[in-house]
Amino acid sequence: MNKRQVYWGLGIGISLTGLGFLIFHRRKELTDAVEQVEQKAGEVRQKLEGWLKPLAAKISSPFGYRTNPVTKEKQFHNGIDLPVPVGTSVKSPMDGVVENVYFNSLGGNQLIVKHSNGFSTGYAHLTKALVKKGDKIKKGQSLALSGNTGRSTGPHVHFTMKDAKGNYLDPAKVLYSIS
Ligand SMILES: [Zn+2]
Numbered sequence: 001m002n003k004r005q006v007y008w009g010l011g012i013g014i015s016l017t018g019l020g021f022l023i024f025h026r027r028k029e030l031t032d033a034v035e036q037v038e039q040k041a042g043e044v045r046q047k048l049e050g051w052l053k054p055l056a057a058k059i060s061s062p063f064g065y066r067t068n069p070v071t072k073e074k075q076f077h078n079g080i081d082l083p084v085p086v087g088t089s090v091k092s093p094m095d096g097v098v099e100n101v102y103f104n105s106l107g108g109n110q111l112i113v114k115h116s117n118g119f120s121t122g123y124a125h126l127t128k129a130l131v132k133k134g135d136k137i138k139k140g141q142s143l144a145l146s147g148n149t150g151r152s153t154g155p156h157v158h159f160t161m162k163d164a165k166g167n168y169l170d171p172a173k174v175l176y177s178i179s
Contacts (some may be wrong), residue, residue, distance in 0.1 A: 044163070044174045047117055051093040051175055052140060054123065055157055057082035063170035069153050078168045079122065079160035080176070086155045088146040090123055093175065098135045098143075107158060108149025113137055118164025125152045 001009075061069075061081035068075050096115040103109050107124035111131070114120045127147030131137065148155040161169040 044169065048094075048119075048174055050139075052091055053176060054090050054093050054121070054143070054159060055082045055084055055088065055146070057084050057157075059172055059176065060156060063168075063172060070151055079124075079158050080171050081156045081158055083154065083156040084146050086127060086145075086147050088157075089142045090126070090144045090146055090157060092137045092139060092141045092143050093121060094119075094139045096121075096137045098131050098133050098137060101129045101131070101133050104150070106151050108152065109144075109147065110150075111144060113143065119169075120162045122158075122160035122162075124158040124160075125150050125156060 059080045060083045061077060063077060063080050065074060066077050067073070068077075092113055094115045096113040099112040099114045099120060101109075101111045109126040109128055110122065110124040111126065111129045112120055112122045123144055125147055126149060127145040129144045130142050131144070137143065146155065146157045159171055161171045161175065163169055
């Protein structure tokens with residue numbers, strides 16, 4: 001082996017080690033990111049232990065991006081749809097205070113409850129609210145009667161959850177997964 005071959009050999013060896021290190025490092029970053037997301041979901045589940053489901057129903061439309069059944073446009077569905085007969089009692093999943101009771105053409109009759117850990121829950125397409133803005137709410141209390149108001153293709157409650165920072169959460173993951 002002459003000097004030149006040794007240099008080449010060393011060069012290739014160092015390059016491969018560097019590449020190997022880069023790949024290892026990148027994989028570790030990805031693994032860490034996944035672990036962080038899973039850890040956060042775990043924390044949210046823990047924070048919500050003892051919460052109730054506001055309605056016992058099978059989810060008819062999940063959280064996330066979907067094609068809107070009415071407009072046919074692709075959009076972000078910020079909650080889950082829970083199909084129940086008109087007039088079904090909607091229970092508060094936890095203690096809280098009614099933040100707002102309102103109407104608009106999209107969600108029909110709606111209300112929002114702010115809970116003690118900073119989370120809030122929202123309910124849309126209601127027949128009517130049984131509480132008013134500022135009311136203190138106990139876990140399990142009837143908040144409203146479900147309905148089919150606003151832009152809706154059938155009787156259901158559109159249920160949303162936000163964390164303390166105002167980010168929408170998937171109720172299927174953080175609440176409906178708790179038995
Ligand atoms: Zn919905």
